[in-house]
């Protein structure tokens with residue numbers, strides 16, 4: 001099996017690339033970070049340190065690496081069996097042109113083998129969005145061929161992988177938690193489902209995507225934002241603060257009640273899922289900065305993402321939402337000089353006012369009373 005993984009970052013090396021390598025795939029990482037590409041291409045191996053329960057060190061061997069905007073990448077796409085990505089939601093549109101050129105080359109070479117592309121990003125049906133970008137970059141007369149031969153497979157991916165510490169002997173090494181879950185949509189594959197241990201398939205993916213994004217990521221983001229406000233540096237310190245934990249658990253429960261209504265999850269099992277996630281946030285062996293988890297607040301405050309979509313769900317089913325509102329107000333309070341989206345948010349709050357910014361960023365044009373509640377909580381937070 002020939003595999004290309006776009007994005008040799010934390011989740012790329014620490015989870016998806018590792019599973020592909022374990023499945024004996026001929027694995028090439030494609031990235032824009034040239035020093036990272038050079039080091040991976042030269043060294044061809046790295047270590048995954050699994051910390052927590054059943055701690056162990058696992059070796060990933062025989063990988064190669066190329067620049068993702070290269071002729072090499074196009075040539076390899078033409079021959080690949082599976083392509084995965086973990087580049088960040090905002091980067092999918094940027095890799096689409098290379099993917100399109102690779103598919104055109106594949107078509108020209110007469111390769112009719114089925115190929116599957118799986119985006120492993122924290123977003124709802126990211127691969128379907130990638131597909132639209134790829135099709136836009138291809139001549140319409142090839143769209144039918146793509147539909148016939150290329151599976152665009154949505155997935156949900158869960159494993160907490162913070163960046164390695166600067167003190168690491170080898171910058172390629174990654175530290176990951178024990179828990180991992182990668183679930184793919186079985187209905188979207190072309191050809192046989194690839195045999196990759198650790199990749200589970202379901203025909204009910206939406207339930208799993210929303211369960212993960214609107215429980216773990218909702219709670220994670222709120223931990224980060226409230227954590228920063230309270231002066232905590234890491235997710236562990238923040239979640240061990242009882243006042244923060246109450247709001248985080250409350251928000252995950254509010255979001256969970258929506259998921260239970262929407263997908264029929266068992267309430268007892270869902271409560272256990274939330275407890276397990278809180279324990280994962282506490283992992284003493286992971287150093288996860290609130291700034292990593294809070295990154296790109298405008299994305300996290302957008303209408304389909306982990307804060308606003310659950311809030312909309314509570315309105316739909318007439319359920320409580322006060323903890324989610326606290327989390328949203330905390331997200332608006334997030335400040336980071338290293339994060340262009342945090343900078344843009346500050347500019348918009350200052351130039352356009354809080355009410356207008358919340359309305360636009362969160363897509364809440366039809367909910368002025370709800371916007372007013374968020375603004376009140378936000379203003380109260382600024383006075384503390």
Ligand SMILES: NC(=O)c1ccc[n+]([C@@H]2O[C@H](COP(=O)([O-])OP(=O)(O)OC[C@H]3O[C@@H](n4cnc5c(N)ncnc54)[C@H](O)[C@@H]3O)[C@@H](O)[C@H]2O)c1
Pocket residue numbers: 006007008009010011012030031032033036068086087088089091094095120121122157158159160161162
């Ligand atoms: N780290 C986690 O805990 C985790 C868990 C689940 C899902 N995710 C998701 O995985 C994705 C990546 O997150 P991460 O934490 O690994 O980030 P990261 O920053 O560690 O890795 C992203 C990698 O993508 C590369 N990249 C950027 N632009 C590119 C391009 N045009 N072509 C190829 N590579 C490019 C970067 O150089 C970087 O190496 C995100 O969507 C994130 O939400 C992360």
Ligand SMILES: O=P(O)(O)OC[C@@H](O)[C@@H](O)[C@H](O)[C@H](O)CO
Pocket residue numbers: 122157158159160161216217220221292293294295296
């Ligand atoms: O990657 P983001 O920015 O969408 O979210 C930050 C974290 O919540 C996220 O990376 C988690 O660590 C991950 O989703 C765990 O599976």
